[in-house]
Amino acid sequence: MSRILEKKQLSETVFLMRLEAPLIARERQAGQFIILQLCEDFGERIPLTVADADPEEGSITIIFQAVGKTTKQMAAMEVGEEIAALVGPLGSPTHIENFGTVVCVGGGIGVAPLHPIAQAMKAAGNKVIIIMGARNKDLMILEDEMRAIADELIICTDDGSQGRKCLVTEPLKELCEQDPKPDLAVAIGPPIMMKFCAETTRPYEVHTQVSLNTIMVDGTGMCGGCRVTVGDETKFVCVDGPEFDGHLVDFDNMITRLNSYKKQESEAHNCKIGLKAGEEA
C-alpha cells in the first residue's frame, strides 16, 4: 500500500504523483524503475520510471501518461488514496562517472526518467547538455527542473510552438559534429526517438545509452516478457537493463513486441470506458 501525497497534472494526459514509499526512496538510484498495481487480485502490473525521490520524506515521484487501463485509473485517483502494490526500485542503476561532456536527450515523457540521470551526471562533474523535445509546448514537462541542471538547454517541438521547430536528432547531430564531440549521449523517450538518436550518433561513434520500457510482469527476471535483442544476445530489460547500448538494440523488434497486446487493449478500451463504476460491459 502506498499513499498518494501529491498529484499534479502536467499536461492533458501527463500526471505527476508523489507517493509514500520510504524503502524505495532510500534505495533508489538514477535509472531505476518501479512496478505498481491498483488491485491485487485483478490489476495489471505496470513498470514506471522514477523521476525523483526524497529519502527524508520517504517519498518517490512518478510521472506517467494516462494511456492504458491502469494509468487512466491512476489519473482519476486523488491525494490520500492508496496504490495497492508498489515494488522497487528495480533494474540496474545508471553507471555514473565523470565522462566529460554528456548530452541528455529526452523526448516527451522520457524527460521524467532522464531528470535523475542528468542530475547525477551533473553531480559527478560532467558538463551536461540537455535536449528536450515534445510534439508541442503543452506537452513539455520538467522544463524548470532541467534548466536548473543543464549547462546548456536546447528545447525543440515538432510544431515550433516552443524552442526550435525540429526533432531532437537535429541538435544532437550538430553537437556530434562539434570538436570535441560529446563523450556520452543518454537518450530516453519513445522507442522510435531512441532508435533515431542512436542512428544519429552512430557515425560519430558517440556512445549512446538508451533506457528501455518494455512489457513486464514481475520485473525481477522471472518471466522474460521484457526481453530485447541487444547485439547477438537476448537481454532482459528488468535485470540486465533497463539501460543498454543504443547502437546494439534491435529497436524494430522491441517496437513490435511492445504492440503485442494492442488488440486486447483496444477491446478493454471499447468495452470498459464510458461505463459508470461497478457497471459491467
Added chain:
Amino acid sequence: MTYIPAEKLAEDAIQTLEELNARTEPLKPKDRMAIPAQEMPSQDPAVRRSNMEEVALGYTPEQAKLEAERCLQCKTAPCIAGCPVAIDIPGFIQAIADGNNQKAADILKKDTLLPAVCGRVCPQETQCQAPCTVGKVLKSVDKAVNIGRLERYIADWEREQGLIETPAVKPETGKKVGIIGTGPAGLTVAADIRREGHSVVLFEAFHKPGGVMVYGIPEFRLPKAIVQKEIDALTEMGCELKPNFVIGRTRKIQALLDEDGFDALFIGTGAGLPRFMNIEGENLVGVYSANEYLTRSNLMRAYDKARADTPIFDSEKVAVLGGGNVAMDAARTAVRLGAKEVHLIYRRTEVEMPARVEEVGHAKEEGVIFHLLENPKRILADERGWVRGIECLRYELGEPDDSGRRRPVAIEGSEFEIDLDTVIVAIGNDSNPLIRQTTPGLETNRWGNIVADENGKSSIDRIYAGGDIVLGAATVILAMGEGRKAAAAMNEMLADS
C-alpha cells in the same frame, strides 16, 4: 488411458470393500495385491477443458481404505528411502487401513509441512512409489501403492474437518530470522524456525506469497486456497509477511544483517530466470516463456478475461516446447484458455519425460497433441514479426549421454513445419541473478546456484540457502527437504549464539 467417471470409481470401491469386509480370515500379501489399484477420480476431460477447477478430485473414503489395504507393510520399507523427507509411509498407511485418519495425519506432519501440496505435485512414481514392493511384484510402477494419493486424502480430510491446529510456538527468544522467498523452501523454514520461538519475517517479491505454487502451478492442479491455508498458518504462528519486497533491490542482504537486526537469513528464491532455446525467432511476438504464460494466467488471473486487467494471447494454435511438469501445465492452460490445437514438442520419448505420469495422462485426455522425438529448429515469422509457425526436425535415440538417457540425435533433412500463432518455451530455468549480483562474497557455482553445505549454510556466516536456488530447478518436495535441514541447522546456530 481411458477416462472412468468418478461415480463409477466410487461405486466400484464400495463394492470391492464390501467383498473384502465379508472375509473372515486376515488378508495375506497375495490378497492385498489382488485388490485393484485405485484410480484417481477426476473431472470429465470434456468438461474440464473449459474450466480452471481442480482436475483430480481425491479418493473417496472407500477408495482410500482399499488403497491402504494394498500396502504390504514391508519391514524394509523401501518407500521411506525413496521419499526425500523420509515420511513414515507404512505407518500412515496402516493408520488409514485401521480407520484412524487423525493418527495418519499426525504421522505425516512429523516429516512434512505441506502434505496437501506434496500429495498433489510430488513425482511419486520416481520417488516413494518407484521402489514399492507391490509395484515390483506386479511388474509396473503404475501398480505400486498410490502413496501420494493417500497423502493427499489425509491432508484434505484434516483440512476439511477444520482439524488443522496452528503449531505451538515456544517462548520468544528475541532472535530474528529473515526468509527470502515464500515458495515451498521458504514456507518450510519459516514454520520450523518460528516454532522455536524466533521471530520470522518472510520477504516476497510478488504481491502475493506462495512462490511457484501460486504463480506457476495452475489452479486445476493445485488450488490456491490450499496454499493460502499454509500461509495463514504461518501468520497465525506470528510470522510477519512482507510482500512487494525484492531482496537485492528494496534492501540488500548485507543491510539486513548489519543494519536491520536480522540474526540469520534463509535464501529460497527459486530458479527464476527462464531458459530459452537460442533459436531463430524466439523474440517474435507470440513467444512466451512458460513462466510468463503461467504467471499471466495464474497469479494475474488473465484466464478471467472479464475481470483481469492483465492480457494474454487469444491463441488458436499453440506449441509448448519441453516435457516437464511446467510444459504440461502450460499446455493444459492453453487448452483452457480456448486454443483449438495444442502441440507439445519434446525431443526424447515419453519414457524420458520428467513430468508426472498423471499429468501426462491428463494432458492427453484433454487433447494435447504429443510430438515425441521432435525438436524445433526455428520459429517462423509472418510479415508483422508475429509467430506464424515452427520448423521442427525429427530425432532418433542414439547412445546414452551423461544423464544415462539415450541422447536424441537429429535426423538430417527431416524438417517439417507446424502452423501456429503461439510458442511457449518450457525447457527449464536458470538461477536468478538478483541476490548473487548484489551480495559480494556469496559463493555461487558456474550455473549461478548458491553454494551451500549439507546443512544449507552458504559461504557467508548466518546466511543459509535451499530449494531451487541451490539445487537448480527441482521439485516442491526437494525444496522442502532442503528447507528442513537448513532450518534445523539455523535453529542450532541460533541456540548457540
